[in-house]
Amino acid sequence: MIRTALKIAGGTLLLVCLSAGLWWHVNGLPFLYSQFSPSTEQIIGDQEVPRALSPAQWQEDLDSLAQILRQRLIYVKGAFGARRLARRVDSLKRLVPEQTRAERILSVARLLDLPAPGTGHTGLPFIQRPVSWRLLPMRIFAFDDGFYVVHAKDERLVGNEVLAIGGTPADSVAAALAPWGLTSFAEPLRAAGVVDQIDEIPLRMRTPDGRRITRNVASKGAWSFSTVLYEKSLQEPVKGKWSPANAHPRTPNYGLSYRDSTDLLYVQFNRVRNASSEWTIADLADSLRVIADTRPLNKVALDLRNNGGGNHDLIEPLVDLFGNHPKIDERGTLYVLLSRKTFSAAGTLAMELERRSKAVFVGEPGGFAPNMWGDTVPVLLPNSKLVGNVSYRYWQTGLPDEPRPRLAPDLRVPLTSDQHFSDTDSAMIAVRQHEPGPRNTVTITAAERNEFTGTYRLSPIHRARVVDTSDELQLHVDRGRPESGLHPFMESDLHPLSSTRLATDITDAYLERRSGSKELALVWKDTTYALAPVDSGFTLPTEDLRAGRFEQAAKRLRTTRASGFKLDSWITSALTARADTLEAKDRPIDALRYNQLAVELFPQSWRVHSSLAYNYKLLERTDEAIRAYRTFRTLDPRRGKAVNERLQKLKRPDQEKEQ
Known part of the structure; x- marks a missing residue:
């Protein structure tokens, strides 16, 4: 009887193992990649991913x-x-x-590696099922002084300098695989001709004590249990780590500390997302304001080195505080720390501070350009099922069409291996030691000051004003008055260097008056912008929109776009916000033309199609609402389920069921 029971138990166990093996054979990879890359798995769904294509x-x-x-x-x-x-x-x-x-x-x-500066959001994620490359159980970081192992399953390798891979110098490998450099993926090494096989990758390294060694590092697939454990370990957040070479995500999203001994306020800002409904970024700004109001402040350090972005719409409370608080808005007080990992919404924050505060930037050039193609949607390739990301929104956080590929720091502090491994934060040391040099200004007469004052057109969507406050001259640039819902674009005191040249608070930015011309010139880094004088009542398209002057605004915006000027996300928001206001006032027919213009100007944006579809729904124009929702779904398949639910509510009983 015992023997029979054992046979039954053994048979049951065998069936369970066979069932588990069958499930894993069918669902193993989708399950694993749903853990590491849920966004791509959402798009691929239950589609078969072929391993071979012609x-x-x-x-x-x-x-x-x-x-x-x-x-x-x-x-x-x-x-x-x-x-x-x-x-x-x-x-x-x-x-x-x-x-x-x-x-x-x-x-x-x-x-998908686009050539223009600011296009880094568009790309192909390599962590996805249709790629399924093998991984080396380590992370190599490109420091200013070489390539070093910063994480490894074999911890004895951490701290080693990588000299060569498969006999090819490390810098040559990184160049061959630019812009991605030395990643943990094995197949690109063979694709670049660095190695002939990828089961074991030979790495020639120099140990911290100077010895040269060669190690064959085995690569394994995502299906390997050891790979899963190692990659999961790198996803565990760490607290308080400053070095951008550390691969772990940071926690919390933000925090602050104040040192009475030095009157230094340090803000580590790791993610542009509200930590919780009880501790938002606006709450952080309020807390910083209380400290600034009640404590002596010598310096404020805003650390963005590990901030890869988040929500652009959340940064204004911080910008307003840092740009307007009397204790912080002083030369040599606010320092912003950057690294190559500073990106997206964190880059937007840095650019706002460049234009609207007296910030000194410290560290490495940021990983963003002043003007960015951002906010991506996933796209699925029909045969390979590869999922890429494509930007549908443009953020003009710098001057129009300015060519800078990066925001360069005022105090350049390259990140070296010694800083990382010895935990020596040289950027913060530079902040503590820095004192701004004297500014050699001159006194100009009231008549000379008057030559600068007035209202000027900077671009089709930017207006500049030079104001004489009796104490000093100030430069204000806006995209619409505050009542239009738009924040200032640029604010700076002006410091006379001569009767025809004024320095701003911004590094390498000057206002100049040319002899015999009523125009001013804004010398911005390596680019010069003409400021054409206009009447003080000159309005911008955003103000026309708010005032209900639709035809005037539409004509100006269409003409501007036709000229090649890039209308940005602020215009998108102004159009849809005006439509929302009219809909809230039970005027959907008036709102419609604003939504239609938004679709005309920004056809790539799922947001404007969503707004238009809702507008049609309010007007009970069902067929047009359905078409707009379907376009919305096509442009952003991630929201397919929610759109399908809206479509089901719109469809008549005689219409086919929405798939």
């Missing part, structure tokens, strides 16, 4: 991606150039027949 199918994917970029990437000509895009696609397609699978994936990634 060259023609890969070429079809490249053509499909090019078409997606033309249709969904905002200002594609500015980001890529239509002819450059066509040439790039043709050249990549010619390479496909002789390429390996990894090389073909890299070709897709290179097509």
Whole structure:
């Protein structure tokens, strides 16, 4: 009887194991990648991901991606150039027949690596099921003084300098795999010709004590239990780590400390997301204001080095505090720490502070450009099922079309391996030691001051005013008056260097008056902008929108876009906000033209199609609402479930069920 029971138990266990094995064979990879890359798995869904495709199918994917970029990437000509895009696609397609699978994936990634500064949001995530590359159990970081192992499953490797991979110098490998550099993925190394096989990757290293060693590091797939454990360990948040070379996410989103001994207020700002409903970024700004009101302040350090972004709409309370508090808005008080990992909404915050405060920037150049293509939507390639991200929104956080690829620090402090491994924060040391040098200003007469004062047109959507407060001259640039719901664009005191040249609070930014001309010149870094005098009653398109002068605003915006000027997210918001206001006043028919203009100017944005669909729904124009919702769903498949629910409520009983 016992023998029978054991047989039954053994048979049951065998069935369980076979069932588990079958489930894992079918669902294992989707399950694993849902843990590491849930956003891509959401888009792929239950579609089969092929492991082998013909060259023609890969070429079809490249053509499909090019078409997606033309249709969904905002200002594609500015980001890529239509002819450059066509040439790039043709050249990549010619390479496909002789390429390996990894090389073909890299070709897709290179097509999404756009050439214009500020396009870093668009790209191909390598952590996704259709890629399924093997991983090395380590992280290598490119310090200013070389490539070093900063994390490793074998902790004895941490601190070693990587000299070569497979016999190729590390810097040459990084250059061959630019812009991604030395990642943990094995297949790109073989695709670049660095190694012949990827089961074990030979790394030549120098240990901290100077010895040269070679280690063969085994690469393993995402299905490996050891890989899962190691990668999961790197996803565990850490607290208080300052070095951008540390791969762990940071916690909490933000925090502050005040040192009575030095009167230094330090703010570590790791993510532009509210920590909770009880402790928001606005609450953080209020807390900082209380400290500034009640404590002596020598310096304020805002640390953005590990901030990869978040919600652009949450930063204004901090900008207002740092730019307007009398104790902080002084030269040599506010210091903003940057690194290559400062990105997206954190970059927007840095740019706002550059234009609206007396901030001194410290560290490395940020990982963002002053003007950015941001806010992405996922796109699915038809054959390979690769999921890429494409930007549909443009954030003009710098001056129009300014060419800077990065915000460069005023105090450059390169990140070195010694700083990281010895836990020596050289950027904060530089903050404590820095004292601003004297500004050699002159006194100018009232008549000379008067030559600068007035209202000027900076761009089709920017107005500049030079104001004489009797104490000093000030520069104010706006995109619409505060009642239009827009924040100031630039605010600075002006410091006379001569009777025709004024310095601003911003590094390498000056206001100049040219002899014999009523125009002023804003010398901004390496670019000069003409300030044309206008009447004090000169309005901007955003003000026309708020005042209900729709036809005037629409004509100006259409003309501006036709000229090649990039209308940004502020215009999108102004249009949809005006429509929302009218809808709230039970005037949906008046709101409609604002939503229609938003779709005309920004057809790539799912947000404006969503707003238009709701407007049609209020007007009971069901067929048009359905079309707008379907466009919304096409532009952002992540929101497909929510859109389908709205469509079901709109559809008549005689219409087919929405899929």
